[in-house]
Amino acid sequence: xxxxxxxxxxxxxxxxxxxxxxxxxxxxxxxxxxxxxxxxxxxxxxxxxxxxxxxxxxxxxxxxxxxxxxxxxxxxxxxxxxxxxxxxxxxxxxxxxxxxxxxxxxxxxxxxxxxxxxxxxxxxxxxxxxxxxxxxxxxxxxxxxxxxxxxxxxxxxxxxxxxxxxxxxxxxxxxxxxxxxxxxxxxxxxxxxxxxxxxxxxxxxxxxxxxxxxxxxxxxxxxxxxxxxxxxxxxxxxxxxxxxxxxxxxxxxxxxxxxxxxxxxxxxxxxxxxxxxxxxxx
Amino acid sequence: xxxxxxxxxxxxxxxxxxxxxxxxxxxxxxxxxxxxxxxxxxxxxxxxxxxxxxxxxxxxxxxxxxxxxxxxxxxxxxxxxxxxxxxxxxxxxxxxxxxxxxxxxxxxxxxxxxxxxxxxxxxxxxxxxxxxxxxxxxxxxxxxxxxxxxxxxxxxxxxxxxxxxxxxxxxxxxxxxxxxxxxxxxxxxxxxxxxxxxxxxxxxxxxxxxxxxxxxxxxxxxxxxxxxxxxxxxxxxxxxxxxxxxxxxxxxxxxxxxxxxxxxxxxxxxxxxxxxxxxxxxxx
Numbered sequence: 001x002x003x004x005x006x007x008x009x010x011x012x013x014x015x016x017x018x019x020x021x022x023x024x025x026x027x028x029x030x031x032x033x034x035x036x037x038x039x040x041x042x043x044x045x046x047x048x049x050x051x052x053x054x055x056x057x058x059x060x061x062x063x064x065x066x067x068x069x070x071x072x073x074x075x076x077x078x079x080x081x082x083x084x085x086x087x088x089x090x091x092x093x094x095x096x097x098x099x100x101x102x103x104x105x106x107x108x109x110x111x112x113x114x115x116x117x118x119x120x121x122x123x124x125x126x127x128x129x130x131x132x133x134x135x136x137x138x139x140x141x142x143x144x145x146x147x148x149x150x151x152x153x154x155x156x157x158x159x160x161x162x163x164x165x166x167x168x169x170x171x172x173x174x175x176x177x178x179x180x181x182x183x184x185x186x187x188x189x190x191x192x193x194x195x196x197x198x199x200x201x202x203x204x205x206x207x208x209x210x211x212x213x214x215x216x217x218x219x220x221x222x223x224x225x226x227x228x229x230x231x232x233x234x235x236x237x238x239x240x241x242x243x244x245x246x247x248x249x250x251x252x253x254x255x256x257x258x259x260x261x262x263x264x265x266x267x268x269x270x271x272x273x274x275x276x277x278x279x280x281x282x
Numbered sequence: 283x284x285x286x287x288x289x290x291x292x293x294x295x296x297x298x299x300x301x302x303x304x305x306x307x308x309x310x311x312x313x314x315x316x317x318x319x320x321x322x323x324x325x326x327x328x329x330x331x332x333x334x335x336x337x338x339x340x341x342x343x344x345x346x347x348x349x350x351x352x353x354x355x356x357x358x359x360x361x362x363x364x365x366x367x368x369x370x371x372x373x374x375x376x377x378x379x380x381x382x383x384x385x386x387x388x389x390x391x392x393x394x395x396x397x398x399x400x401x402x403x404x405x406x407x408x409x410x411x412x413x414x415x416x417x418x419x420x421x422x423x424x425x426x427x428x429x430x431x432x433x434x435x436x437x438x439x440x441x442x443x444x445x446x447x448x449x450x451x452x453x454x455x456x457x458x459x460x461x462x463x464x465x466x467x468x469x470x471x472x473x474x475x476x477x478x479x480x481x482x483x484x485x486x487x488x489x490x491x492x493x494x495x496x497x498x499x500x501x502x503x504x505x506x507x508x509x510x511x512x513x514x515x516x517x518x519x520x521x522x523x524x525x526x527x528x529x530x531x532x533x534x535x536x537x538x539x540x541x542x543x544x545x546x547x548x549x550x551x552x553x554x555x556x557x558x559x560x561x562x563x564x565x566x
Contacts, residue, residue: 018373022389030393032417034395082313101321108549110503124533212398214505218505232506239406254403258399266387
């Protein structure tokens with residue numbers, strides 16, 4: 001006699017079909033583009049690929065990318081900790097609205113994120129004439145690139161920490177304070193150990209986006225080779241110059257960064273599921 | 283919050299509840315300062331800029347055929363991509379939550395690739411893949427389908443970047459859903475299909491809508507992954523964010539900011555809608 005099907009299980013044919021469609025979709029849409037990057041990077045051979053990465057302009061782009069991220073990510077991390085301390089540990093009016101405002105940069109187009117800084121600091125912007133008088137360059141220079149990077153990665157750390165710290169409540173901190181610890185010691189000895197993996201998770205995602213940002217930085221960069229080109233902009237320049245293999249060689253460096261980010265992110269999710277934001281328990 | 287404040291033995295109603303913890307002024311003060319300086323002031327600079335050309339100038343920019351087409355492509359393409367993602371995202375999330383197969387953890391991690399891969403890298407990769415002589419472009423050309431340098435290419439890139447939003451929003455809800463209600467439905471005599479359609483799908487609807495709306499919001503403003511595969515032919519495959527950059531390079535600030543304001547307004551509306559969706563799904 002045939003065993004009746006468990007009522008909550010799909011028929012094996014359904015299971016197989018759906019799994020194959022899902023795997024096919026992910027393979028075709030996500031994995032294949034990644035494979036193309038590495039394949040085409042080696043189009044002119046490994047030596048040519050390595051040479052393209054060692055070009056002075058490519059190295060300048062790498063340095064600028066790291067520099068911009070090294071300024072933007074810590075600033076947004078400090079902001080994220082401060083914002084989630086205020087939001088998670090205290091009750092005040094307008095909290096929901098504040099959280100919405102913090103989330104806002106996520107839904108703004110990267111190009112618009114760059115555009116707004118041109119309107120403040122550009123030659124035709126609010127502060128443009130004053131900046132030009134004092135010979136300060138913001139747009140088409142490092143400060144503009146950093147500002148645009150900060151804008152697009154603004155919510156990353158805060159968004160990880162707010163739900164996490166809200167979940168954790170304030171009992172432990174209140175105990176520490178009532179035992180005589182001052183605010184800074186309470187944060188460093190009680191809060192920070194509780195949120196360190198969540199903070200690291202947020203910083204990881206923030207950094208990946210900061211180093212890969214293209215649209216916003218493209219608007220404020222001015223595309224001066226060797227000076228204001230980040231790695232994504234350098235890739236675009238090479239690609240538009242028909243130097244495909246070189247473009248993919250530099251792109252493969254960023255693709256490797258993305259892979260490392262994904263691996264670290266997955267490790268954090270598996271190892272410290274309870275200590276990072278509640279949204280990632282799977 | 284207000285009702286809680288009212289129950290506290292305080293002589294005056296305050297905008298915040300008293301707390302034993304220090305650092306409120308410092309942390310909230312820094313938060314507000316940083317938010318204002320980095321996000322709010324620049325956004326205000328954008329919102330008030332187009333009014334220098336007046337309503338009529340604003341209207342003129344936005345009814346220009348090229349601008350109108352770019353906006354239609356960005357919004358329409360994002361809508362189609364979000365729809366595709368709602369179907370395949372639901373399927374992928376279901377398979378990842380409910381079925382077992384070898385390598386599942388790796389597949390689960392790969393879903394986040396569009397979040398992690400820089401958009402410019404995704405852009406040139408998709409372009410190479412679907413170019414007329416690319417791995418997928420060549421066979422598609424033989425079938426008479428041209429993807430690169432057409433609106434199809436735009437939709438394809440927007441689908442690529444939107445998938446994780448739907449999957450990641452659905453997964454926790456599916457996990458929490460459990461099998462109790464399905465068992466109950468089956469016990470009461472529902473067929474598997476009836477159970478899925480009448481019990482499971484309604485429970486997933488808020489999350490599915492939220493994820494789809496997030497994918498749409500991201501796709502509307504997307505730039506990097508699109509411009510390489512789109513070919514950017516004005517009136518055919520030119521998206522609105524690119525047109526902003528083109529107008530800026532032409533020193534046509536009025537046009538650039540007018541398009542920017544429309545896109546920003548769309549972001550606001552979408553964010554508002556998403557908040558309402560999340561409030562709705564939290565109530566369910």
